[in-house]
Every structure is written in structure tokens, then in C-alpha cells.
Amino acid sequence: MIGMAATAPKPEARGNESRGENRREALLDAAAAMFAAKGFDGTSIRDIAGAVGMLPGSLYYHFKSKEELLLAVYRKGVARFEAAIDEALGRTVAEPWQAIEAACAAHLSILLDGGDYARIVNPEFVRSFPPEMLPVLNAERDRYERHFEKLIAALPLEPGTDRWLFKVSLFGSLNWSQTWYRKGRYTPRDIAAAFIGMLRQPRA
Known part of the structure; x- marks a missing residue:
């Protein structure tokens, strides 16, 4: 039929x-x-x-509510970071250190553009939101950070290196830059290269 x-x-x-x-x-x-x-x-x-x-x-x-609107705003902000990272990794060779540096530069390019969405997804700003919203917002953050966890898992770090602490240190440095950054002296790529250079460990 x-x-x-x-x-x-x-x-x-x-x-x-x-x-x-x-x-x-x-x-x-x-x-x-x-x-x-x-x-x-x-x-x-x-x-x-x-x-x-x-x-x-x-x-x-x-x-349906202001809380639902906040979640939608937060998700749109996270999506901007994800799109920037996907684009950066699409232009980068597969060498692990180059990949993580490209992802960091992409993260910083969105974080430091001074936009409203970038401020809203900043962990320091998120703490000002209603406590009942934090679990779902943190789940969105964790989902985003898994992109970096995969990149960090591929890095040739020294045996015994705590990769979770590596991630925490990296994100702490990246996100803190929003408090001191001023356009002109450094580019997001400059900052990413410096942070990765400090965290990078020479192979034995």
C-alpha cells in the first residue's frame, strides 16, 4: 500500500x-x-x-520560569565554548600538546571576549546563582570539561601524574585570566601557550 x-x-x-x-x-x-x-x-x-x-x-x-531561562542561557554559553574548541581542533594536527594548547586558546578566545555569555558560565559567577540550580549547571560544566579530560588523557605526562589535578590546575589558570586580562599585551593564543608551557613536563 x-x-x-x-x-x-x-x-x-x-x-x-x-x-x-x-x-x-x-x-x-x-x-x-x-x-x-x-x-x-x-x-x-x-x-x-x-x-x-x-x-x-x-x-x-x-x-516556563526564570530558572529555565537561566539554564538555557548557560547552555548557550557552554555551546559557544564547545563550538570554538571543535573548530580549533579541526585545524590542529593530532599531536597531544598542540591539541590541548589549541583547545585552551579557543576557550580563552570566548572567555576573554568580554561577552555576557562568557561571564555567566564563569565558575565564580555561577556561585551567585540559586543553590538549587547549581547541580544542573555543574552537570553542564562537567560535560564541557570532558572535552579537556579526553585531551589530557592523551598527553605523555610523567608516570604517576594526577591528571585530574592537572585539569583543575589548567582550568584554574584559564578562568582566572578573566580577572586580570586586558586587550593588547597578550592574545588568547599567547596565554594558552604560556600556561601549557608551565604545565608541560619534559619526558624522561
């Missing part, structure tokens, strides 16, 4: 979907800016909706 052909979406339906996605992205950007500037507690749904010319009640069509 020949099945009936699926009905193609009407042009107006596709247009509504596109407009809905655009409004959602606008809400994410507005929320990211306000959370970064005023904190989670200092930002209201009314503030975010007003920033995009929307009634507060209409925002709930896209997000």
Missing part, C-alpha cells in the same frame, strides 16, 4: 516558527545581558520581557 505524501508546512507556519525562534534568541541575549549586569536575583521577568518589547506573560510561552 502506498502511503500518503506528507503535507508540506504552509509558508505562514514556517514564518511563525522562524519568528518564534528569533524571539527566543532575543530573550536569551537579553537575559544574558541582564544576568551578567544585575545578577539572577536582581533581574526580573518583567525586565527581560521589556528589553525585547514583550509583555511579561508572553515570555512564559518560551520559558
Whole structure:
């Protein structure tokens, strides 16, 4: 039996979907800016909706709560880091030290661009969010860090090196750079090369 052909979406339906996605992205950007500037507690749904010319009640069509909106903002921020790393590794040879340095430079390129999403995913800033949100946000962070764990696992480190501590030291250095970095003197690539140079151990 020949099945009936699926009905193609009407042009107006596709247009509504596109407009809905655009409004959602606008809400994410507005929320990211306000959370970064005023904190989670200092930002209201009314503030975010007003920033995009929307009634507060209409925002709930896209997000059920301010907490759900925060999670979406955080995930979008993490996705930016992941995309930068994927692109960097796609241009890098498979040599382990070069790969980890490229990933660090990509991480720093997003972290140090001064953007709202970069600030929101910073561990120091995350501590200001509601405690009940931390487990799910930390799970997103852990998922992102697994990209680095795989790269660190491939490094020819000295026998007995604690690779978890290596990761913690590396991320501590990378993320702390957000507090002192000023454009001009160093590039993200310069900083990544310096950090990896300090952590790198000569083979026996």
C-alpha cells in the first residue's frame, strides 16, 4: 500500500516558527545581558520581557520560569565554548600538546571576549546563582570539561601524574585570566601557550 505524501508546512507556519525562534534568541541575549549586569536575583521577568518589547506573560510561552531561562542561557554559553574548541581542533594536527594548547586558546578566545555569555558560565559567577540550580549547571560544566579530560588523557605526562589535578590546575589558570586580562599585551593564543608551557613536563 502506498502511503500518503506528507503535507508540506504552509509558508505562514514556517514564518511563525522562524519568528518564534528569533524571539527566543532575543530573550536569551537579553537575559544574558541582564544576568551578567544585575545578577539572577536582581533581574526580573518583567525586565527581560521589556528589553525585547514583550509583555511579561508572553515570555512564559518560551520559558516556563526564570530558572529555565537561566539554564538555557548557560547552555548557550557552554555551546559557544564547545563550538570554538571543535573548530580549533579541526585545524590542529593530532599531536597531544598542540591539541590541548589549541583547545585552551579557543576557550580563552570566548572567555576573554568580554561577552555576557562568557561571564555567566564563569565558575565564580555561577556561585551567585540559586543553590538549587547549581547541580544542573555543574552537570553542564562537567560535560564541557570532558572535552579537556579526553585531551589530557592523551598527553605523555610523567608516570604517576594526577591528571585530574592537572585539569583543575589548567582550568584554574584559564578562568582566572578573566580577572586580570586586558586587550593588547597578550592574545588568547599567547596565554594558552604560556600556561601549557608551565604545565608541560619534559619526558624522561
